[in-house]
Amino acid sequence: MTENALPAVSNPPSEHPAVLPYDALLVCSFGGPNGTEDVIPFLRNVTRGKGIPEERLAEVGEHYHHFGGRSPINEQNLELVAALRAELASRGVSLPVVWGNRNWHPYTVDTLRDARAFGVGRVLTLVTSAYASYSGSRQYREHLAATVAELGADAPQIDILRPFFNDPGFVAANLAAIEEAGASLEGGIDGAHILYVTHSIPDTMQDASAVTGPGYREQHEDVRAAIDAALGARLGAPVASSLAYCSRSGNPATPWLEPDVNDHIEELAAAGVTKIVIAPIGFISDHMEVAFDLDVEAMETAGEHGIAAARAGTVGVRPEFIGGLVDMILERAARERGEDAQAQTVGDLGAFPDVAPAGSCRMRHGEVTGIPVLAGPHD
Numbered sequence: 001m002t003e004n005a006l007p008a009v010s011n012p013p014s015e016h017p018a019v020l021p022y023d024a025l026l027v028c029s030f031g032g033p034n035g036t037e038d039v040i041p042f043l044r045n046v047t048r049g050k051g052i053p054e055e056r057l058a059e060v061g062e063h064y065h066h067f068g069g070r071s072p073i074n075e076q077n078l079e080l081v082a083a084l085r086a087e088l089a090s091r092g093v094s095l096p097v098v099w100g101n102r103n104w105h106p107y108t109v110d111t112l113r114d115a116r117a118f119g120v121g122r123v124l125t126l127v128t129s130a131y132a133s134y135s136g137s138r139q140y141r142e143h144l145a146a147t148v149a150e151l152g153a154d155a156p157q158i159d160i161l162r163p164f165f166n167d168p169g170f171v172a173a174n175l176a177a178i179e180e181a182g183a184s185l186e187g188g189i190d191g192a193h194i195l196y197v198t199h200s201i202p203d204t205m206q207d208a209s210a211v212t213g214p215g216y217r218e219q220h221e222d223v224r225a226a227i228d229a230a231l232g233a234r235l236g237a238p239v240a241s242s243l244a245y246c247s248r249s250g251n252p253a254t255p256w257l258e259p260d261v262n263d264h265i266e267e268l269a270a271a272g273v274t275k276i277v278i279a280p281i282g283f284i285s286d287h288m289e290v291a292f293d294l295d296v297e298a299m300e301t302a303g304e305h306g307i308a309a310a311r312a313g314t315v316g317v318r319p320e321f322i323g324g325l326v327d328m329i330l331e332r333a334a335r336e337r338g339e340d341a342q343a344q345t346v347g348d349l350g351a352f353p354d355v356a357p358a359g360s361c362r363m364r365h366g367e368v369t370g371i372p373v374l375a376g377p378h379d
């Protein structure tokens with residue numbers, strides 16, 4: 001069994017004034033298989049009740065088997081945890097950082113049970129999705145509510161950091177990664193089309209994400225505009241760019257956000273584009289969607305159409321990103337203490353609220369499932 005290969009980590013709770021009232025930070029992520037025998041049980045966890053066709057499961061299983069049945073996401077989350085600890089420590093802040101997943105070991109429930117045994121009473125949670133939609137936001141809030149219910153009297157009190165897509169550090173880290181990738185192209189970034197990419201979601205999920213605030217697509221468009229403006233200012237000329245989507249699944253008859261990245265690369269080639277930077281702004285690390293759907297498939301599509309392509313790195317543990325997250329943590333803690341701490345953002349949309357509004361980020365607009373959530377009203 002590989003399930004204990006990456007155990008949850010615990011430290012004694014915090015007593016540092018800068019992070020009070022929090023005792024610990026929970027990094028709550030998606031999870032991924034650690035070996036061949038994990039792949040199918042993991043995929044069953046992810047797709048339970050989702051109506052994903054068997055063929056799609058087999059296909060995605062193959063993507064994992066292509067990498068020895070091991071998703072890169074677990075090591076990446078361990079690196080994220082280590083980087084957050086190092087940044088907190090370098091600022092003289094002591095805040096234990098623990099890690100738990102929604103779909104695979106270490107499960108959030110095990111991590112929190114462990115943390116509670118070490119005396120952790122109140123936890124701030126960083127959900128590893130930058131953008132708000134059902135998949136990146138409410139589904140985690142449902143997961144955390146279910147975890148609290150399972151722990152019963154042993155549950156810590158849990159708060160959740162707002163979506164961080166427009167955090168200055170996240171945007172700066174993406175900008176730096178795009179500039180690096182651009183520099184690797186012949187003739188540099190000059191004249192390159194910036195192809196921003198994110199995970200596709202069903203149109204119904206997009207619509208539901210846009211009910212109480214800017215939707216999933218609009219959040220990405222805001223990041224795109226902010227990066228384009230910064231790049232354009234550096235280059236002294238406007239930047240050509242677009243937003244495309246990868247990794248659609250579900251029933252092929254169900255509409256999802258388009259254009260698909262591969263179709264869009266073909267369109268760009270037909271329009272005469274000869275070099276692109278593929279910028280995966282929708283993902284924080286090079287997990288399976290990036291490693292397969294972009295590095296294998298999209299790069300192949302570009303090659304077939306005579307386009308020179310460089311894939312920008314994900315934000316990973318870039319210092320701008322980690323620094324921005326720690327700023328967000330300290331800012332939230334200060335707000336919880338009743339201090340007047342202003343949320344820092346770039347772009348036009350402003351900070352999302354600390355507590356999600358009623359009805360936000362449902363799977364489908366108007367569908368009230370009655371599934372309990374944390375950090376927001378149940379409906």
Ligand SMILES: CC1=C(CCC(=O)O)c2cc3nc(cc4[nH]c(cc5[nH]c(cc1n2)c(C)c5CCC(=O)O)c(CCC(=O)O)c4C)C(CCC(=O)O)=C3C
Pocket residue numbers: 030031032033043046047050052056057060071072073128129130133135136199200201202247248249250282283284287288289
């Ligand atoms: C918006 C979004 C993010 C946010 C970006 C982020 O958080 O980073 C994200 C992240 C991830 N999604 C991941 C994996 C999967 N997602 C699936 C299915 C789905 N994703 C969806 C959306 C998203 N997904 C949706 C609407 C579905 C359809 C079913 C459903 O409504 O849930 C399936 C089932 C098979 C398939 O249908 O593809 C798998 C295996 C992994 C782990 C990767 C690894 O192991 O390295 C990560 C980080």
Ligand SMILES: [Fe+2]
Pocket residue numbers: 199
């Ligand atoms: Fe996904």
